[in-house]
Amino acid sequence: MNWAARLIGGRFHYGWLTVAVVFLVLLAAAGTRATPSVMMVPLEHQFGWSRATVSLAISVNIALYGLMGPFAAAAMQRFGVRPTLLIALATMAGGVALSSLMTHPWQMVLIWGVMVGGSTGVAALSLSATVVTRWFTTHRGLVMGILTASSATGQLVFLPMLAAIAEHHGWKPVVLVVAGAAAIVLPLVAFLLPERPADMALRPYGEPADAPVASNVTKQNPLAIAFGTLAMASKTRDFWLLFFSFFICGASTNGYVGTHLIAMCGDYGMTEVQGASLLAAMGIFDLFGTTLSGWLSDRFNSRVLLFWYYGLRGLSLMYLPHAFGIDFFGLPLFAVFYGLDWIATVPPTVRLATDVYGKESAPVVFGWVVAGHQLGAAFAALGAGMLRASLGTYTVASMISGGLCLVAAVIVLRINRGERPVAAQAA
Template identity: 70%
Template sequence: MQLIANWTRGRFHYAWVALGVTFLVMLITAGTRATPSVMMVPLEHTFGWSRATISLALSINLALFGLMGPFSAAAMQRFGLRRTVLVALAALAVAIGLSSLMQQTWQLWLIWGLIVGCASGVTAMTLGATVVNRWFAERRGLAMGILTASSATGQLVFLPLLAAIVEHYGWRQVVLTVAGGAAVILPLVYLLLPERPASLGLPLYGEPADAPQTTNDNRQNPIAIAFGALGRAMKVRDFWLLFFSFFVCGASTNGYIGTHFIAMCGDYGISEVGGASILAAMGALDLIGTTLSGWLSDRFNNRVLLFWYYGLRGLALIYLPYAFGFSYFGLPLFGLFYGLDWVATVPPTVRLTNDVFGKQDAPIVFGWVVAGHQLGAACAALIGGMLRNSLGTYTLATMMSGGLCLIAAILVLRIHRRALVPAKVGA
C-alpha cells in the first residue's frame, strides 16, 4: 500500500485510489442489491412461494440494509474502516453462496433478509460518506456523486448478466456468481484501502501538505456512538426533514422500482431480460445524472437541487402506468427522466448533512438518514407486493410512490434554512 502511495505522490492524490476501491466495493453491493429483483419470478416458479412471501424477505433486507448504516459508521470509528468492510464482504460471500442450497422460506428470510441485509448495509452509502469525509476536503460533492453512481453502474453491469443467467441456467447460478464477486474484491480492500490519509502521511485531498493530521477515532462502544449521535440529531428539525425525504427516496427507488419493476414488466408481456435491460439503461443514465448531481452540489443550493430531483421523479412515476400503453416512446421516456434522477438525491443530502451536523457526527447521522431511506424501501417493497397480490396491478402503488415524491419536493425546501447550527451538534 505504501509503495503505491509513493508511486502516486506527485502524480495524483491517493484519495482517488481509495475512492476507486470504495467504488468497486459499492459496485459489488449494488449487484447484490439488484439480485433479488431478478430472482423474484424464478423463486415463484421453483418453490411456489407467493410474491408477498418473497417481498417480505426483501423488505427485511431493505430495512436492515438501512438500519446498519449508523452502526457501521460507528464501527468504522471504533474498529477501523478496512477491518469492518472486510468482515462485511466475507459475510456477504459466504451467505449468498449458501443461499443456493435453500429450500424453505425461513432460509430465504434468514439469508437474504437478515444476513445479506446487515452485511450489505456496511458496504453501501454510509461507507461512501465515511470515505469522502475522511479523504476529501475539496470536491466532496463530486466524490460522493461518483460513489453513489456505483449503484447505477452495478445495475448496468449485473442486471442483464444476471437475468441472462437466470434464463439459461437458473437462479442458483445467479447467487453463486454474486458470491464470487464479493469474494474477489476482498484482497483489493485489504491491499489498497488504508484507514485515512494520515496512515500514509498524507493530508486530505485539497488540504496543504502541512495541514494538521487528525484521526477522529472514537474508543466508545459503536452502539453508544451511534445512539449518541442520534440523540443529538433528533433535537434538530433538519434531521427529520432529511430523514423523511430520504424515506421517500428509498420508497420510490430501491423499494419499489428496484424490487418490482421487472415483475411489473412481466405483467405487460415484457420478458425478464427485457425488464432487466430497461433497468440497466436507467442505471447507465443514473451514472451520468448522479455524477453530475455531485458536481452541481459543490456549486449550487442543495435544497433547490433536491426540490427538482424529487419533483421530476414524482412526475415520472405518475406517468409510468401510462408508459406501457405507448408502443415506442412510453418506457424510453420514463427511463430517461427517471434514470437521470434515480439516486441523484444522495450528493445534495450528504452535503446538507455535513453542513448541519459537522464533520465528526455527519457520517453517523447520515447513517441514520440512510436508515430512513431503507425503511421507506422496505415499506414500498412489501406494500407494492401486497397491492399487486390484492389488485392484480401495480398502478395504485406507482401513483402513491409518485405522490410521496411531490410532497418531499416541497418539504426539502425547508432544510437548513437557519444560518447557525446548534452548538451541541457535531461537537
C-alpha cells in the same frame, strides 16, 4: 500500504485510488442487492412462492441494509474502515453462496433478509460518506456523486447478465456468480484501502498545508457513538426533515422500482431480460445523473436541487403506468427521465447533513438518514407486493409513490433554514 503510494509515485493523490477501491466494493454490493429482483419470478415458478412472500425477504433485506448504516459508520470510527469492511464482505459472499441451498421461504428471509441485508448495509452510503469526509476537503460533492453512482453501475453490470443466467439456467447459478463477485473485492480492500490520509503521510485532498491535523480515532463504543449521535440529531428539526425526505426517496427507488419493475414488465408481456435491460438502461443514465448531481451540489443550493429531483421523480412515476401503452417512446422516455434522477438526491443530502452537523458527526447522522431511506424502501417493497397481489396491477402503487415524491419536494425546502444545532458547534 506505503508500497502502493510509492507505486503511484506522487502522480496523483492516493485518495483517488481509495475512491476506486470503494467504488468496486459498492458496485459488488449493489449487484448483490439487485439480485433478488431477478430471482423473484424463478422462485415463484420453482417453489410456488408468491411475490408477497419474496417481497417480505426483500423488505427485511432493505430495512437491515439501512439500519446498519449508523452502526457501520460508528464501527468504522472505532475499529477502522478496512476490518469492518472485510468482515462485511466475507459475510455477504458466504450468505449469498449459502442461499443456493435454500428450499423454504424462512431460509430466504434469514439469508437474503438478515445476513445479506446486514452485510450490504456496511458497504453502503455511510461508507461513502466516511471516505469522502476523511479523504477530501474539496470536490466532496463530485466524489460522493461518483461513489453513489456505483449503485447504478452495479445494476448496469449485473442485471442483464444475471437475468439471462436465470432465464436459461435457473436461479442457483445466479447466486454463485454474485457470491464470487463479492469475494473478488476482498483482497482489494485488504491490500489497497488505508484508514486515513495520515497513514500514507498525506493530507486530505484539497486541504491547505497549514491546516490543523484532525484525528478520527476514538475509543468510544460504536453503539454509544451511534445512539449518542442519534440522541443529539433527533432533537433538531433538520434531522427529521432529512429522515422523512429520504424515507420517501427509498420508497420510490430501491423499494418500488428497484424491486418490482422487472415483475411489472412481466405483467405487460415482457421477459425478465427485457425488464432487467430496462433497469440497466436506467443505471447508465443514473451514472451520469448522480455524478452530475455531485458536481452541481458543490456549486448550487442543495435544497433547490432536491426540490427539482423529487418533483421530477414524482411526475415520472405517475407517468409510468401509461408508458407501457405507448409503443415506441413510452418506456425509453421513462428510463431516461427517471434514470437521470434515480439516486441524484444523495450528494445534496450529504452536503446538507455535513453543513448542519459538521464533518465529524455527518457520516453517523447520514447513516441514520440512510436508515430512513431503507425503511421507506422496505415499506414500498412489501406494500407494492401486497397491492399487486390484491389488485392484480401496480398502477395504484405507482401513483402513491409519485405523490409521496411531490410531498418530499416541499419538505426539503425547509432543511437548514434555522439555527445551527449543537452538533455543528461541537464538530
